[in-house]
Amino acid sequence: MKLFVDTAKVEHIKEVASWGVLSGVTTNPSLIAKEGRDFRPVIEEICAIVDGPISAEAVSLDAEGMLKEAREYSKWHDNVIIKLPMTDEGLKATAGCTEEGIKTNVTLIFSPMQALLAAKAGATYVSPFVGRLDDISHVGMELVQTIVAMYDNYGIETEVIVASVRSPLHVVDAALLGAHIATIPYKIFKQMLHHPLTDKGIQAFLDDWAKVPK
Numbered sequence: 754m755k756l757f758v759d760t761a762k763v764e765h766i767k768e769v770a771s772w773g774v775l776s777g778v779t780t781n782p783s784l785i786a787k788e789g790r791d792f793r794p795v796i797e798e799i800c801a802i803v804d805g806p807i808s809a810e811a812v813s814l815d816a817e818g819m820l821k822e823a824r825e826y827s828k829w830h831d832n833v834i835i836k837l838p839m840t841d842e843g844l845k846a847t848a849g850c851t852e853e854g855i856k857t858n859v860t861l862i863f864s865p866m867q868a869l870l871a872a873k874a875g876a877t878y879v880s881p882f883v884g885r886l887d888d889i890s891h892v893g894m895e896l897v898q899t900i901v902a903m904y905d906n907y908g909i910e911t912e913v914i915v916a917s918v919r920s921p922l923h924v925v926d927a928a929l930l931g932a933h934i935a936t937i938p939y940k941i942f943k944q945m946l947h948h949p950l951t952d953k954g955i956q957a958f959l960d961d962w963a964k965v966p967k
Contacts (some may be wrong), residue, residue: 754927754928754932754933754934754935755776755777755805755933755934755935756774756775756924756935756937757775757777757779757805757806757914757934757935757936757937758775758778758779758937758939759778759779759784759916759918759936759937759938760778760780760784760939761784761785761787761788761795761799762787763795763798763799763802765939766778766799766802766803767802768939769939769942770803775803775805776803776805776806776934777803777805777806777807777808777934777936778799778805778806778808779808779836779858779880779914779916779936780795780796780799780807780809780810780836781808781810781860782810793829796809796826796829796830796833797829797830800829800830800832800833803832805832806832806834806856806858806878807830807832807833807834808833808835808858808860808878809826809829809833809835809836810836811823811826811835811836811837811838811846814840814842815842816845816846819835819837819846820846820849820850820853822835823835823837823846823849823850823853823857824855827855827856834856834857834858834877834878835850835855835856835857835858836857836858836859836860836880837850837857837858837859837860837876838859838861839859839860839861839862839863839867839870839871843859844859844870844871844874847859847871847874847875847876848875850875851874851875851876856877856878857875857876857877857878858876858878858879858880859871859874859878859879860880860882860916861880861882862879862880862881862882862900863881863882863885863886863896864896865896865899865900865903868881868896868900868903868904868911868913871911872904872911876911877911877912878911878912878913878914878933879900879912879913879914880914880915880936881893881896881897881913881915881916882916882917883896883897883915883916883917883918883919883923883927884917884918884919884923885917886917887919893917893923894923894926894927894930897913897915897927897930897932898930900913901913901930901931901932912934913932913933913934914932914933914934914935914936915927915932915934915935915936916936918935918938919941920941920944921941921944921945923935923941924937924941924945
């Protein structure tokens with residue numbers, strides 16, 4: 754399973770990339786807005802750090818506008834992936850992008866049928882939002898399980914990006930269910946990295962090493 758980081762903060766992307774575990778980055782308008790910077794320079798800087806898919810989200814509500822944004826964003830770098838919403842206009846734009854060879858990530862997936870429609874429209878990736886489903890007392894990972902099974906049944910090449918990750922357990926579950934990718938907030942990456950027994954063990958080794966005659 755590939756690991757993406759879900760952020761537009763360049764410092765965090767550089768840090769996780771330095772660990773040698775990062776395969777891509779997802780952004781959205783909210784994450785970009787938090788940085789207080791222009792959209793294009795942020796995306797271009799991220800592309801210079803990570804040699805993998807970088808999702809940039811279209812904000813138009815109509816297919817024509819989305820396609821216009823997609824054509825523009827895709828010129829910025831070969832690794833730019835266009836995030837499109839799971840709407841009828843978003844599906845039209847996805848199909849248009851597919852015809853033009855532009856890769857897409859259909860976002861805000863909350864049902865198996867949405868994932869199937871997005872795949873049929875030619876989406877390169879779909880992003881089921883597991884945390885938001887958990888928030889309304891649905892089991893978000895059940896959606897991932899269903900999507901992966903459907904795609905496997907028919908050899909669908911669309912990849913599943915588990916999004917809205919709220920805990921390290923979401924990442925473990927995504928891997929167990931065969932999801933292709935988990936896109937993970939920086940905070941969760943840090944939680945995945947640490948374990949109290951690891952920290953305790955390192956300190957014990959250092960304490961013992963201090964007793965060794967030098």
